[in-house]
Amino acid sequence: MKTRGSLIVLSGFAGVGKGTVLKSLFETREGYAYSVSATTRSPRPGEVDGVHYFFVTKDRFEEMIRGEELLEYANYVGNYYGTPRSYVEEKLEEGFDVILEIEVQGALNIKKKVPDAVLIYMLPPGAKVLYDRLKGRGTETDEVIAKRMKRAMEEAKRVPEYDYIVINEDVDRCAARLHTLIRAQRLRTRSNMPFLEKLQADLKEVTEG
Ligand code: 5GP
Numbered sequence: 001m002k003t004r005g006s007l008i009v010l011s012g013f014a015g016v017g018k019g020t021v022l023k024s025l026f027e028t029r030e031g032y033a034y035s036v037s038a039t040t041r042s043p044r045p046g047e048v049d050g051v052h053y054f055f056v057t058k059d060r061f062e063e064m065i066r067g068e069e070l071l072e073y074a075n076y077v078g079n080y081y082g083t084p085r086s087y088v089e090e091k092l093e094e095g096f097d098v099i100l101e102i103e104v105q106g107a108l109n110i111k112k113k114v115p116d117a118v119l120i121y122m123l124p125p126g127a128k129v130l131y132d133r134l135k136g137r138g139t140e141t142d143e144v145i146a147k148r149m150k151r152a153m154e155e156a157k158r159v160p161e162y163d164y165i166v167i168n169e170d171v172d173r174c175a176a177r178l179h180t181l182i183r184a185q186r187l188r189t190r191s192n193m194p195f196l197e198k199l200q201a202d203l204k205e206v207t208e209g
Contacts, residue, residue, distance in 0.1 A: 002095045003191055006092075006118055006186070007100070007110070007116065007118065008099045008185075009107045009117055009119045010120050010122060010178075011101075011107050011121050011122070012121060013123075013155060014151070014152070015148060016130065017122070019101075020171050021122065021168055022101065024171050024174075025179060029179050031097055032096060032097050033087075033099070034099050034101075035088050035101075036084075037081050037083055038053065038055075038056050038061060038083075039055060040058050054084070058080070061073075061082065069084060070082040070085055071085040071088055071110065072109045072110050073106065076105075081102070081103070083100055083102065107119055111161075118163055118164070118182070118185055119161070119162040120165070121159045122167075122168050123159070123166070123167050124168060129169075131145070134148055
Protein backbone atom coordinates (compact mmCIF):
# COMPACT_ATOMS: atom_id res chain seq x y z
CA MET A 1 0.00 0.00 0.00
CA LYS A 2 1.51 3.32 -1.05
CA THR A 3 1.64 5.96 1.70
CA ARG A 4 0.66 9.42 0.57
CA GLY A 5 3.58 11.85 0.72
CA SER A 6 3.77 14.76 3.16
CA LEU A 7 3.22 18.37 2.24
CA ILE A 8 6.25 20.21 3.59
CA VAL A 9 6.39 23.99 3.81
CA LEU A 10 9.84 25.48 4.26
CA SER A 11 10.41 29.15 5.09
CA GLY A 12 13.38 31.11 6.38
CA PHE A 13 14.99 34.53 6.34
CA ALA A 14 16.60 35.75 3.14
CA GLY A 15 20.23 34.60 3.24
CA VAL A 16 19.68 31.69 5.63
CA GLY A 17 20.63 29.19 2.91
CA LYS A 18 17.33 27.41 2.09
CA GLY A 19 18.33 26.94 -1.54
CA THR A 20 21.72 25.42 -0.72
CA VAL A 21 20.29 23.06 1.89
CA LEU A 22 17.52 21.90 -0.47
CA LYS A 23 20.09 21.34 -3.22
CA SER A 24 22.07 19.10 -0.87
CA LEU A 25 18.87 17.29 0.18
CA PHE A 26 17.73 16.58 -3.39
CA GLU A 27 21.19 15.49 -4.52
CA THR A 28 21.63 12.99 -1.73
CA ARG A 29 18.13 11.68 -1.00
CA GLU A 30 15.25 10.19 -2.98
CA GLY A 31 11.53 10.68 -2.80
CA TYR A 32 11.20 14.45 -3.03
CA ALA A 33 9.30 16.70 -5.40
CA TYR A 34 9.90 20.46 -5.46
CA SER A 35 6.92 22.64 -6.24
CA VAL A 36 7.79 25.36 -8.77
CA SER A 37 5.80 28.50 -7.99
CA ALA A 38 4.17 30.93 -10.35
CA THR A 39 5.14 34.59 -9.99
CA THR A 40 4.54 37.93 -11.62
CA ARG A 41 8.03 39.23 -10.81
CA SER A 42 10.61 39.43 -13.61
CA PRO A 43 13.24 36.71 -13.94
CA ARG A 44 16.66 37.50 -12.44
CA PRO A 45 19.74 36.77 -14.53
CA GLY A 46 20.18 33.01 -14.84
CA GLU A 47 16.62 32.13 -13.81
CA VAL A 48 14.82 29.74 -16.14
CA ASP A 49 11.07 29.69 -16.76
CA GLY A 50 9.59 26.42 -15.49
CA VAL A 51 12.68 25.63 -13.38
CA HIS A 52 12.98 28.46 -10.86
CA TYR A 53 9.49 29.86 -11.36
CA PHE A 54 6.71 29.95 -13.91
CA PHE A 55 6.97 33.61 -14.89
CA VAL A 56 3.48 34.84 -15.76
CA THR A 57 1.69 38.14 -16.35
CA LYS A 58 -0.55 39.72 -13.74
CA ASP A 59 -3.60 38.91 -15.92
CA ARG A 60 -2.65 35.25 -16.15
CA PHE A 61 -1.98 35.09 -12.39
CA GLU A 62 -5.38 36.58 -11.61
CA GLU A 63 -6.96 34.07 -13.99
CA MET A 64 -5.21 31.29 -12.00
CA ILE A 65 -6.67 32.72 -8.77
CA ARG A 66 -10.18 32.84 -10.25
CA GLY A 67 -9.85 29.33 -11.70
CA GLU A 68 -8.75 28.00 -8.28
CA GLU A 69 -5.56 26.69 -9.86
CA LEU A 70 -3.48 27.76 -6.85
CA LEU A 71 -3.19 26.01 -3.50
CA GLU A 72 -2.15 29.32 -1.93
CA TYR A 73 -0.84 32.67 -3.07
CA ALA A 74 0.50 35.84 -1.52
CA ASN A 75 1.54 39.31 -2.50
CA TYR A 76 5.15 39.84 -1.53
CA VAL A 77 6.97 43.14 -2.11
CA GLY A 78 4.59 44.13 -4.89
CA ASN A 79 4.47 40.84 -6.78
CA TYR A 80 2.22 37.80 -6.71
CA TYR A 81 3.64 34.39 -5.79
CA GLY A 82 1.58 31.19 -5.78
CA THR A 83 1.70 27.40 -5.67
CA PRO A 84 0.09 25.55 -8.60
CA ARG A 85 -2.29 23.02 -7.07
CA SER A 86 -2.31 20.15 -9.62
CA TYR A 87 1.42 19.30 -9.45
CA VAL A 88 1.33 19.17 -5.65
CA GLU A 89 -1.74 16.91 -5.59
CA GLU A 90 -0.32 14.56 -8.22
CA LYS A 91 3.05 14.13 -6.49
CA LEU A 92 1.55 13.64 -3.01
CA GLU A 93 -0.69 10.95 -4.47
CA GLU A 94 2.37 9.25 -6.02
CA GLY A 95 3.96 9.13 -2.57
CA PHE A 96 6.51 11.94 -2.95
CA ASP A 97 7.18 14.39 -0.14
CA VAL A 98 6.42 17.73 -1.75
CA ILE A 99 8.43 20.79 -0.69
CA LEU A 100 7.02 24.30 -0.95
CA GLU A 101 9.60 27.02 -0.38
CA ILE A 102 7.34 29.94 0.42
CA GLU A 103 7.06 32.99 2.65
CA VAL A 104 5.25 33.21 5.98
CA GLN A 105 1.85 34.50 4.86
CA GLY A 106 1.41 31.70 2.29
CA ALA A 107 2.73 29.12 4.76
CA LEU A 108 0.15 30.03 7.39
CA ASN A 109 -2.60 29.96 4.76
CA ILE A 110 -1.54 26.42 3.84
CA LYS A 111 -1.74 25.41 7.49
CA LYS A 112 -5.38 26.58 7.60
CA LYS A 113 -6.31 24.82 4.36
CA VAL A 114 -4.26 21.65 4.79
CA PRO A 115 -3.95 20.90 8.53
CA ASP A 116 -1.68 17.90 7.79
CA ALA A 117 0.95 20.14 6.19
CA VAL A 118 4.23 20.33 8.10
CA LEU A 119 5.64 23.84 8.57
CA ILE A 120 9.38 24.11 9.01
CA TYR A 121 11.33 27.32 9.60
CA MET A 122 15.05 27.48 8.89
CA LEU A 123 17.05 29.77 11.18
CA PRO A 124 20.68 30.85 11.12
CA PRO A 125 22.78 29.85 14.15
CA GLY A 126 23.09 33.54 15.05
CA ALA A 127 22.45 37.10 13.87
CA LYS A 128 26.08 37.74 13.01
CA VAL A 129 26.19 34.68 10.72
CA LEU A 130 23.13 35.94 8.85
CA TYR A 131 24.70 39.36 8.46
CA ASP A 132 27.98 37.89 7.23
CA ARG A 133 26.19 35.64 4.73
CA LEU A 134 24.19 38.53 3.29
CA LYS A 135 27.34 40.61 3.11
CA GLY A 136 29.32 37.71 1.65
CA ARG A 137 26.99 37.42 -1.33
CA GLY A 138 28.54 40.69 -2.42
CA THR A 139 25.45 41.55 -4.46
CA GLU A 140 23.67 43.72 -1.92
CA THR A 141 24.37 47.24 -0.70
CA ASP A 142 24.63 47.96 3.04
CA GLU A 143 21.22 49.60 2.85
CA VAL A 144 19.57 46.50 1.37
CA ILE A 145 21.32 44.29 3.93
CA ALA A 146 20.02 46.47 6.75
CA LYS A 147 16.48 46.19 5.28
CA ARG A 148 16.74 42.40 5.11
CA MET A 149 17.97 42.18 8.71
CA LYS A 150 15.05 44.35 9.80
CA ARG A 151 12.66 42.16 7.87
CA ALA A 152 14.15 39.08 9.57
CA MET A 153 13.32 40.68 12.91
CA GLU A 154 9.70 41.14 11.80
CA GLU A 155 9.42 37.62 10.37
CA ALA A 156 10.85 36.09 13.55
CA LYS A 157 7.60 37.07 15.31
CA ARG A 158 5.66 34.52 13.24
CA VAL A 159 8.10 31.64 13.69
CA PRO A 160 6.31 30.25 16.80
CA GLU A 161 3.38 29.40 14.50
CA TYR A 162 5.54 26.87 12.64
CA ASP A 163 5.75 23.21 13.68
CA TYR A 164 9.52 22.78 13.57
CA ILE A 165 12.73 24.76 13.51
CA VAL A 166 15.93 23.64 11.80
CA ILE A 167 19.15 25.57 12.31
CA ASN A 168 21.51 25.89 9.40
CA GLU A 169 24.95 25.87 10.99
CA ASP A 170 26.26 23.47 8.34
CA VAL A 171 24.62 22.68 4.98
CA ASP A 172 24.94 18.90 4.93
CA ARG A 173 24.07 18.47 8.59
CA CYS A 174 21.02 20.69 8.16
CA ALA A 175 19.92 18.69 5.10
CA ALA A 176 20.32 15.44 7.06
CA ARG A 177 18.22 16.79 9.92
CA LEU A 178 15.57 18.02 7.52
CA HIS A 179 15.44 14.61 5.88
CA THR A 180 15.02 12.80 9.23
CA LEU A 181 12.25 15.18 10.20
CA ILE A 182 10.40 14.77 6.91
CA ARG A 183 10.75 10.97 6.86
CA ALA A 184 9.40 10.76 10.40
CA GLN A 185 6.11 12.23 9.16
CA ARG A 186 5.47 8.93 7.39
CA LEU A 187 5.14 7.27 10.79
CA ARG A 188 2.38 9.59 11.92
CA THR A 189 -0.84 7.77 12.75
CA ARG A 190 -2.85 9.81 10.29
CA SER A 191 -0.41 8.98 7.48
CA ASN A 192 -1.10 5.30 8.05
CA MET A 193 -4.89 5.21 8.35
CA PRO A 194 -5.41 3.09 5.18
CA PHE A 195 -3.05 0.45 6.63
CA LEU A 196 -4.76 0.52 10.01
CA GLU A 197 -8.20 0.27 8.45
CA LYS A 198 -7.18 -2.73 6.34
CA LEU A 199 -5.66 -4.40 9.38
CA GLN A 200 -8.86 -3.85 11.33
CA ALA A 201 -10.92 -5.37 8.51
CA ASP A 202 -8.56 -8.36 8.30
CA LEU A 203 -8.64 -8.85 12.07
CA LYS A 204 -12.39 -8.90 11.95
CA GLU A 205 -12.38 -11.46 9.16
CA VAL A 206 -9.84 -13.68 10.91
CA THR A 207 -11.69 -13.46 14.20
CA GLU A 208 -15.23 -13.81 12.96
CA GLY A 209 -14.50 -15.95 9.92
P1 5GP B 1 12.14 35.74 -4.52
O1 5GP B 1 11.53 36.87 -5.31
O2 5GP B 1 13.35 36.19 -3.73
O3 5GP B 1 12.43 34.54 -5.39
O4 5GP B 1 11.07 35.25 -3.46
C1 5GP B 1 10.52 36.11 -2.53
C2 5GP B 1 9.76 35.33 -1.47
O5 5GP B 1 8.61 34.69 -2.04
C3 5GP B 1 10.58 34.20 -0.81
O6 5GP B 1 10.38 34.29 0.59
C4 5GP B 1 9.97 32.95 -1.37
O7 5GP B 1 10.09 31.85 -0.47
C5 5GP B 1 8.52 33.37 -1.55
N1 5GP B 1 7.77 32.53 -2.48
C6 5GP B 1 8.23 31.89 -3.58
N2 5GP B 1 7.24 31.18 -4.16
C7 5GP B 1 6.13 31.38 -3.41
C8 5GP B 1 4.77 30.89 -3.50
O8 5GP B 1 4.37 30.12 -4.38
N3 5GP B 1 3.91 31.33 -2.54
C9 5GP B 1 4.28 32.16 -1.54
N4 5GP B 1 3.37 32.49 -0.64
N5 5GP B 1 5.56 32.64 -1.42
C10 5GP B 1 6.46 32.24 -2.35
